[in-house]
Amino acid sequence: QLQACGGGLVQPGGSLRLSCAASGGTVRAYAAGWIRQVPGKEREIVAALSQSGSSTFYLDSVKGRFRISRDNAMNTVTLQMNSPKPEDTATYYCAIKYRPSFATTYASSGDYDYWGQGTQVTVSS
Secondary structure: OEEEEOOEEEOOOOEEEEEEEEOOOOHHHOEEEEEEEOOOOOOEEEEEEOOOOOOEEEOHHHOOOEEEEEEOOOOEEEEEEEOOOHHHOEEEEEEEEOOOOOOOOOOOHHHOOEEOOOEEEEEOO
């Protein structure tokens, strides 16, 4: 089970940290990703992390602002959102892929096998 939290209202240029806690499994056994969706638009993957933890993928529009990481001790995957913009407003989901290739990042939302519930992020002044 994946439990995402940390969403809310944030001002442009601020920061927000999304966290995804896993229960019933170990996050380091999977590849992980954060995916967002806006009503009426296709969902898009924002960031992805390989099972190895050494490879990452970022959507072009968030490169240099967002960072995905994993805490094996806490069994969590986080998305640090720095300098968010209004266009980052969306519902954010964490997701995992079972039996991934060790060093592969998965850049399509369809690659993921299990999703947590979403957390709403609103970027507005």
